[in-house]
Amino acid sequence: MKQFFLCLLVMICLPCVAFAGKVQEIKTPGGLTIWLMEEHALPIITTQVSFTGSGTAYDPREKDGRTNMVAALLLEGAGARDAKTFNEALEEEAIRLNVGVDEDLVQAMLQTITTHKEQAFSMLADALIRPRFDADAVIRVRAKMQALLVEQRESPSYKLMRGWQEAVYGNHPYARVGLGTEQSLNALSEKDFRDYVKRYLTKENMIISVVGDISPAEITALLDKQFAGLPARYAPDSEVPDIAFPAQASEAVIVHEMPQSIVNFGLPGLKRSDPDYIPAFVMNQILGGSGLGSRLADAIRVKRALTYGIHTQMEPKAHSAAWRGVFSTRNGEVKNAVELLKSTLATFVSKGVTKEELADAKSYLTGSFILGLSSNEDVASFLNMMQVHKLGSDYLEKRNSLIEQVSAADIKRVSERLIDPARLRMVIVGKP
Amino acid sequence: MRLRALLLALAMLPASAHAEGRQPIETFTLKNGMQVIVLPNHRVPAVNHMIWYRVGAADDVQGKSGLAHYHEHLMFKGSPAFAAGDYVKLLNKNGGEHNAFTGADTTSYYVTIAKDRLPLVIQLEADRMRGLTVTEEESQKEKQVIIEERRQRIENSPAALLNEQINAALFRNHPYHNPTIGWMHEMEGLTRKDVLAFHETYYHPNNAVLIVSGDITAAELKPLAEKYYGPLLKKGVPARRWLSEPPQLAPRTVTLTHRHVSQPSLTRVYAAPSMNEGDKTLAVPLVVLSHLLGGGKTSALYKSLVVEKKLASEVDVSYDFYARGPAKFSIDIVPENKVTLDVIEKALDEALTQFMKQGADEAALARTKRLMEGEEIYAREGLTSTSNIMGWMVMAGMQPEDFNRWADMVNAVTAPQLLKAAQTVLVKEASVTGYLLPQEKP
Numbered sequence: 011m012k013q014f015f016l017c018l019l020v021m022i023c024l025p026c027v028a029f030a031g032k033v034q035e036i037k038t039p040g041g042l043t044i045w046l047m048e049e050h051a052l053p054i055i056t057t058q059v060s061f062t063g064s065g066t067a068y069d070p071r072e073k074d075g076r077t078n079m080v081a082a083l084l085l086e087g088a089g090a091r092d093a094k095t096f097n098e099a100l101e102e103e104a105i106r107l108n109v110g111v112d113e114d115l116v117q118a119m120l121q122t123i124t125t126h127k128e129q130a131f132s133m134l135a136d137a138l139i140r141p142r143f144d145a146d147a148v149i150r151v152r153a154k155m156q157a158l159l160v161e162q163r164e165s166p167s168y169k170l171m172r173g174w175q176e177a178v179y180g181n182h183p184y185a186r187v188g189l190g191t192e193q194s195l196n197a198l199s200e201k202d203f204r205d206y207v208k209r210y211l212t213k214e215n216m217i218i219s220v221v222g223d224i225s226p227a228e229i230t231a232l233l234d235k236q237f238a239g240l241p242a243r244y245a246p247d248s249e250v251p252d253i254a255f256p257a258q259a260s261e262a263v264i265v266h267e268m269p270q271s272i273v274n275f276g277l278p279g280l281k282r283s284d285p286d287y288i289p290a291f292v293m294n295q296i297l298g299g300s301g302l303g304s305r306l307a308d309a310i311r312v313k314r315a316l317t318y319g320i321h322t323q324m325e326p327k328a329h330s331a332a333w334r335g336v337f338s339t340r341n342g343e344v345k346n347a348v349e350l351l352k353s354t355l356a357t358f359v360s361k362g363v364t365k366e367e368l369a370d371a372k373s374y375l376t377g378s379f380i381l382g383l384s385s386n387e388d389v390a391s392f393l394n395m396m397q398v399h400k401l402g403s404d405y406l407e408k409r410n411s412l413i414e415q416v417s418a419a420d421i422k423r424v425s426e427r428l429i430d431p432a433r434l435r436m437v438i439v440g441k442p
Numbered sequence: 443m444r445l446r447a448l449l450l451a452l453a454m455l456p457a458s459a460h461a462e463g464r465q466p467i468e469t470f471t472l473k474n475g476m477q478v479i480v481l482p483n484h485r486v487p488a489v490n491h492m493i494w495y496r497v498g499a500a501d502d503v504q505g506k507s508g509l510a511h512y513h514e515h516l517m518f519k520g521s522p523a524f525a526a527g528d529y530v531k532l533l534n535k536n537g538g539e540h541n542a543f544t545g546a547d548t549t550s551y552y553v554t555i556a557k558d559r560l561p562l563v564i565q566l567e568a569d570r571m572r573g574l575t576v577t578e579e580e581s582q583k584e585k586q587v588i589i590e591e592r593r594q595r596i597e598n599s600p601a602a603l604l605n606e607q608i609n610a611a612l613f614r615n616h617p618y619h620n621p622t623i624g625w626m627h628e629m630e631g632l633t634r635k636d637v638l639a640f641h642e643t644y645y646h647p648n649n650a651v652l653i654v655s656g657d658i659t660a661a662e663l664k665p666l667a668e669k670y671y672g673p674l675l676k677k678g679v680p681a682r683r684w685l686s687e688p689p690q691l692a693p694r695t696v697t698l699t700h701r702h703v704s705q706p707s708l709t710r711v712y713a714a715p716s717m718n719e720g721d722k723t724l725a726v727p728l729v730v731l732s733h734l735l736g737g738g739k740t741s742a743l744y745k746s747l748v749v750e751k752k753l754a755s756e757v758d759v760s761y762d763f764y765a766r767g768p769a770k771f772s773i774d775i776v777p778e779n780k781v782t783l784d785v786i787e788k789a790l791d792e793a794l795t796q797f798m799k800q801g802a803d804e805a806a807l808a809r810t811k812r813l814m815e816g817e818e819i820y821a822r823e824g825l826t827s828t829s830n831i832m833g834w835m836v837m838a839g840m841q842p843e844d845f846n847r848w849a850d851m852v853n854a855v856t857a858p859q860l861l862k863a864a865q866t867v868l869v870k871e872a873s874v875t876g877y878l879l880p881q882e883k884p
Contacts, residue, residue, distance in 0.1 A: 051485050052822065085739075094749070097739040101809050104816020121820060150748065153778045154755040160779055161705035164880075166598060267701060270593040302518075302530045312527065315586035318594050338594045370535040377537015381488055381554050385823040 033393065033403040036226055040234030045219045045393045045403060046226055049386060053124040055222035056386035057131075058394045059138070060117040062217065063328070064210040066188035067113040067250045075190015076198055079151055080206050081109040081116055086147035089136035093147045096133070105130045107137065113184055114328040116210070117394065119387065124223045127232065135236035138211050143200045152195055159189055166266050166439045173264050173437040174274050174334075182253040184330060213237070214244040219393035221386040252329045255279070261436040271440025272338045273348065278428055279324050279331035282399035288412045289420035290333070290428060291324055295371045296363055296421070297355075297429075298322030298335050309354045310337060316347045326399070333428055344442035352431040359429050362422045376410040464846045465822060467832075468660035472667060474676040475648030479842050480663055481655035481828050489656035490825035491563045492552035494833045496651075497644040499622040500546045500684055500767065506636055508624015511544040512588055513637045517551070518542075519580045521570035526580055529566055536562060546618055547766040548837045554826055557657045561666055568670040571645050574638060581634035589630070592623050600700035601878060604709070608876040609770075611694045612711055615685045616767055646677040651836055655829045684767055687713065690872035697877045708775045708783050709876040710790065714761065714867045716769035717838045725763045727863035728771060730855045732761040734802060734810045736773065742806070743773070746793040753781050753789050764838035771867055783877050794868055801861040814852050 031047040038044065069076045085107060087093040100107055106121040107130075118138065122130035162168035172187070179185035190198075216237075220229050255278035280287045298306040298321055306320045322335030339347045363371075382388045396405050468480040502509040520526040533540050538555035553563045576584075596602045606621050613619040624632070652671070654663055690713050717725045735743050736759025747754040756776040762769050777786045821827055832845055844851070 054820065054823070094740065094745075098809060101738070101740055101813045104813055106820070123816065146749075150752070150755075153752065156779050157705055157755040157776055161776070163704040164702040166702075268598045270590065270598055272598075300534060303527075303534045311587060312583075315583040315590070318587055318591040338598075339590065340593065370531070374534045374537050377556055377559075378539055379537070380486060380556060381537070381539055384486055384488070384825050387823070 031221075033406060034226055035403050036230055038230045038234050040238060041213060042216070042218060042233055042237060044229060044233060045397060046224070046229055047219075047221045047389060047393065048223075048225065049221055049389075050223050052386075053223050054386060055122050055124060055127055055130075055220065055224050056390045057120040057134070057218065057220045058117060058390040059120075059134070060115050060217045060394045060398060061211055062115050062215045062398055063244065063246055063250070064116045064215065065112050065114040066186060067183035067329070068210070068246055068248075069183075069186065069188075069190075070247050071186070072194060073198060073202055074187050074194040075155060076194075076202055076206055077111050077116060078188055078190065079148075079155060079195070079198060080141075080203050081111045082151045082154070083143055083147060083203060084109050084118070084137040084141050086151060087142040087144050088133070089140045089142075091136070092142065092144055093150075096136075099129070100133065103129055105133065107134060109137075111188070113188070115398070119390070121387065127224065127228075131232050131236045135239070139207075139237075139239045141203070141207060143203050145200075148200065148203075152198075155189060155195055156192060159192065159195075162189070166268065166272055169264050169266060170272050170274050170336075170437060170439045173262055173439065174276070177260055177262055177435055177437050178256060178276065178332065179253060179330070180256075182330075183250050184253065184327070208241050209245040209247070212241040212244045214242065216240070217394055217397045219390045219397065221389045221393070250329050255330065255332055256435060257433065259433050259435060261438070263442060264437065264439045265441060266439050268440055269340060270338050271341050271344045271438050271442045272336065273344060273351075274334065274336045274437045274439075275348075275351065276332050276334040276435050277430065277433060279326060279333040280424075280428070281331045282326045282401065284331075286420075286424045286427065287324075287326070289416045290424045292368070292371055292375065292413060292416045293363075293421045293424050293428075294322055294324050294333065295375055296367050297358060299371070300374065305354055305358055306335070306337075306351065309350055310339075310347055314347075314350065316340075316343050316350070328398075341441045344438060344440070348436070352434065355429050355431045355434075359425045359431075362425070363418055365418065368416070368418055368421065372413055372416065375413050379410055465828065467842050467845060469842055470660055470664060472647060472672055474672065474674055476667075476671055476674075477651045477836075478660075478663065478667055479651065479653045479832060479836065480658060480660040481653065481832060482657075482659050483655055483822070483825065483828065484657050486825075487557045487657050488554060488825060489557050489560050489654055489658050490552060490554045490829045491560065491567070492550055492653045492655075492826075492829040492833055493567055494548055494550045494651045494653065494837055495644060496548060496649050496679075496682075496837065497640075498545050498547045498549055499620065499624075500617040501644070501682060502617065502620065502624070503636065503640075506624075506628055506632060507620040508588065508592075508622075508629040509632060509636055509640055510549060511623055512585065512629070512632050513640050514542050514544045514549055514551075515584050515588055516574060516576045516581055516634075516637050517570050519574070519576035519584060521566075521575055522573055523569045524566060526576065529570070532562060532566065538563065544622055546622055548833075550833060552826065552829065554656075560654075560658070561670075564666055564670045568674060571647065571650070571671075571674055574641050576634060576637070578634055581637065585629070585632060588623070589626070592626060592629065596621070596623065597626075600698060600703050601707070603700070604696065604698040604876050604878050607696045607698060608709060608711055608874050611696050611874045612713055612770065613687060613768070616687050617684055618765075618767055644679060646679060647671055647674045648676045649679045651833070653829045653832050653836075655832075656825045682766075687768055693870045694874045695877065696874060697879060699879045699881055701881045703878050703880045705779075706777060706783050706880060707878045708777070708786050708790070709878070710773045710775075710787075711874045711876070712771040712867050712869070713872045714769045714771040716765040716767065717763050717840060718766050719768050721866070724863045724866060725769075726851050727855050727859045728761050728769075728867060729763050730807070730810060730814070730852060731860050731863055732759045732771065733814060734806060734860070735759045735797070737810065737813070740806070740809065742797060742803075743790070743793055746796075747775065747786070747789055751789055753778060753786055764834045766838065783879070787875065794864075798861065798865050798868070802857045804857060807855075807857055807860065811853055811855075815849055
């Protein structure tokens, strides 16, 4: 661990993009849809590929950990290359390829220097279409995940996450252990991995965004050629149902001997498709959005010094939506801090926001939007998010005006709809 | 997390060989001695303003560990023209992303914001360089906040606790012995008066370096800098005469057994020269060595311990060449389940011995260099990462132009130099080995 200390709690990662460039929607002869934003200032091409409905929530119970194992194995040998030569080839051309997983989807991020684009896209296609699942790579990845499982066992943040999943999602697949269990990992076989790739990494559920130094004609030709071998049809094991946020309050304490408790709290949120999502997003900014300067940070950190930081966020998922926050405080003050949290929320709902607060939040959100423009990676992720949530390709231009339109009455309405302190669900890890 | 991103950016210092990839660099110095570096990049109409002070936790008054970090917190609690909280409020209102860091050697404050809001940032920053107006009540409350911060980051984490002990064992005399955030019992005794005296001693324009990257040129910045930073007076700052380390004669081990450890891990740390202290010619070879040994799935230790011997699941190597004092060359290993730390340690020592016998494989060295070179263009994408890299380099005593020379420096490293660096630095006598262990079940 390095010795620098983040002093102000980290700003939440606002979905910040708004580029000078325009989004071009390309339908290729090969049947792909590509969102492209050309950006020729630097010789870099960044691509994000997401597969909707492919995340850990789709793992059958006895195959918990499958998606995570596959994701790691995609980079452990593909096509003609075994793990060693695959990774050496990436390094030699300075190509960056990463695969990420959440409950809802798997996504790959590819970054390449323009001159190496042919090899970069061919290696991406190898990883997605022709992963090898060599026996020694499977053993290595399994061992790594087993070690991680053991490591997490005593980690307070892991306990918190598991406690929260159980408190909110109960028997829903969202409450599953994405990393798997010792038994499920041991039971997973090469056949499971190959089956997953065929069913889930398909043209039908694929979303592609490309940002950088490439023309529409070039990207069309490249991807049509490289992705020709992708399976056409998406065929999940089963569908994941929607789940509503629980209606009643609850408080779970997970005892963990440490001087400070971590308090996780939440209420219903809104899906991205909800017409009130933007007002709720602005409301969250005022309540607990960016590290300092919010209602909750002011009440709990600045006025009472009960915590180093408190932060809240909207968590829209494909099948559920929550508004969630977290803070840490010394064990003896948990009760006081929670009371303060509840009373701050209650006052917020009953009194609403001041004109100044609303104006400040809007100018922060609209003003900082552009800052995320400086990297292609941020833009590519944002474009994929827009596609996943079907926000339309003009959302980039519309986003700031949607925020400008939010009124104090809108905030009041969504806070009455969402923020009910009597329904607060809470998970505490520590020794309160 | 942002902190991690910054550190990663630093580990991947740009390596630019090609002329078209060069970062334009403009510099000037104000009459009061404040050094200014401008890194123009016109991709978006935004700027990153980052001010670096040549003071950090290693300058804490003896017995008052954590003072530099506490001071940094109180920088947000009011200055002559602005009330407590104004800094945050005004920047939020104007869409500025901001943060601050205290390290052992330096303290830095940054804001990324739309270009036309830059005057506000400079005004705020210059005002708090002039002086702090924090009240006794605010300073008491903020002390509770940093104590909560210590609990959150250190006391709640066995790995962080062990790391603190390893540092203290590695640096026996040098102030790097103490944690940046401070020892709890000393933090409790910190006062507002300590902070004000610290400010008066170190926060002067001649002790700061300003780096602005983004949609701006030196010609545009200069009048603004002169207007707001210009009137601040130059003042004598005490020389940083840190206690130095005696020779490292005996290997040390530190064991932390904790009820909340379920997966043991091993950390090996060597006292190493940096860009500033000791045999400086070893610094760049050591950077390359850290990549070669532990920079990913094709690195030497990963290959040996993870792929071939199947004893470990993770290997990480890092080296803080930018330290102003002595540096650390660190190796972190997570074993596979049921592999004991003594087995891992033996395998690590064998792998290192073998490396020192055979030297670096030329193909691996060439690949490592190409990888480091490729990172150059990626590193230039973000405004914050460019100012951050430049800041560390300059604070480490390098010249701004070294930013564009880094590739040549890396490419010039030869296999014999790597071997010499490894043989000089990776010696048991200069090391601390830390064991993180679960508590025995009764």
